[in-house]
Amino acid sequence: MSNSYILKTEGIYKSYRMGTAKVSVLRGVDLAVKKGEFLAVIGASGSGKSTLLHILGALDKPGSGTVSFNGRNVSQFSSRQLNKFRNKDVGFVFQFYHLFDELNILENVYLPAMAGSSIIGWLGMRNRAKKRARTLLERFGLSERLRHKPYQLSGGERQRVAIARALMNEPEVLLADEPTGNLDQHTGNDILRVFGEINKAGQTIIMVTHDQRIAERANRIVRLAEGKITNVKG
């Protein structure tokens, strides 16, 4: 049964210490995501949405509980396997884009491919990687911006670059943390349209947002409240 889900969490607990107080953010989160699904996680600010996303992407560890990726327990991954998981299996899109100002747009996009290979490996694959990065940028309407620096782009363009970077290594899951939170409504819709397109092409997406209207663009919505998941739609 578990193998039919690409990502699955069981009994995830996570708490933080704030001074002397212990704040429980996640209190037994059970969530299962199927391949090709576009899932939105909604919740109020501070409800633990981003924490859950970071745990799903192995950027953070749960206090207890398990995260399975294609049936394999992520918490049992070695450091090397975790790095490979972050590099190949998941792609992150952040609210604030997080692009490197030192690199141009094309370089920012193929950075994950470069990071996942040795020097010799990179020399062998760089033409393919650059071609893929160009293709992604063309697909998102940024073919004229390849040599530009991130600070020369608008917010919407930067977020599209961030999506292209996240898709560079063809990850099985795209994790998006408030991807439209820093954009105006029109640009935000543009990004959601992109998400819709890539989801239609088969990409699994997990997006967290505090905005119900944005979440409506997903196939399924779950709410995170008081540290637990409840189904809202789908």
Added chain:
Amino acid sequence: MYKFVLAFRFLLKRRISYFSVFAVALCVFVVFVVMTVLSGLTADFKKKTHLWSGDCVVSTKSLVGFSYYEEFMEVLQKEKEIEAVSAVIKSYAIVKSVPGGNSSVYIDRTLEVIGIEPASYSKVTGFSEWLKYTTGRIQNSFEQSYDVNLPGCIIGIGFLFERDTNGNYIMPEQMPQIKVDVSCFPLTAKGALARAGTAVVSSKIFALSDVAQTGISSDWKSVYLPFEQAQLLCGMTGELKRANALFMKFTDGVGLNAGCSKVQFLWDQFMEDKKDLRQSELLKNVKVQSWKVYNRDMVAVAETQQALMIIVFAMMGVITVFIVFVVFYMIVSHKSKDIGILKSVGISNGNIMLLFLIFAFLIGALGSSIGAVGGWQFLLHINQIEDWLFEHFDFQLWDRELYAIGDIPNSIDWRVLVTIILSAVSACLIGAFLPSRQAGRLQPVETLRVSKL
């Protein structure tokens, strides 16, 4: 590959990188220039001191000297390790100008008398290079033409001539004709005044035959006399002749310690053979010393300066480490978001650390290259720069009228330069190590949290 690309871009795009490159360049420049100049001065001084006494000296500090020196010279000359030996008389004399010359220079001082045999002495020391007027054979250096009845003497150049602002002695083309009265106190083998009760002083008039420029303090305190004349004045002639020292030069390829040990061995044997003979007690005061030990009063000063210099530069290295540490601490603090992104695309802690160490290496390599090229160019023109400063601002690093320095030494020792560059790069890596490790250990969720941005 991304490590090199990102490290290179961090270097190019961050202004703070330029400050750290500048700091490293400045440190390398200063260390390189000062080390070259001071090492040059020390090496030059040591070379001159070495040339002054040869490789090894068998000597006594007693003014009485020691007997059987000629026999020991024969022993030494049979050894393949010894290329040349020269006996030397060393004592003190009152030297006073007497009428009869053509120079207005007036001398009336107590000087160190050095009795030498020019031919052998020049084989052991730099004597032939010290003389300023002798043009013919070195054996004739005590000959002069203006009073053939008088024996010649050679005086340290510092007594007769002044130095110009470039440190060169202002010498007339023709050697000045000066006659001096040299008065010594001859001693018996037992150390008593040889002529007690009558005239206690042996005096003789000499005519200046040349001047000697050794480049060390000898230029202001020594007068060179023919060996036999000095021996006579000091009361060291007679049935058992005496000398104060034997200077020797080792054959090429013989190490200083090995050569001195050999001479010590020969001397011990020689002393054993002579122990029952007359005046053998004088041999007990004789020491076999390398030129460094024999001249330790002078060499120790230079070596102390060198040691101090190394300490100062080690402190500079520590300062460089600290500068790089501070710069990298700031860089890592500013780059925490980037570190989070790198971790989110699967880059390991070790590779994050390596990325910043490569960045530090680039700063070190670029900074030290700039410092080295700048230092090299500065050293290449250091004497022209000093001349220009002196011409326009009357500034001179060392007053050549006071110090025995000609040009500022600027001969580049590439081994020293490579050592400085490697040290600078190492200092950068050491300084960047802790911040880089900190970068590697940063938790991505901490750096990527919205509240942290």
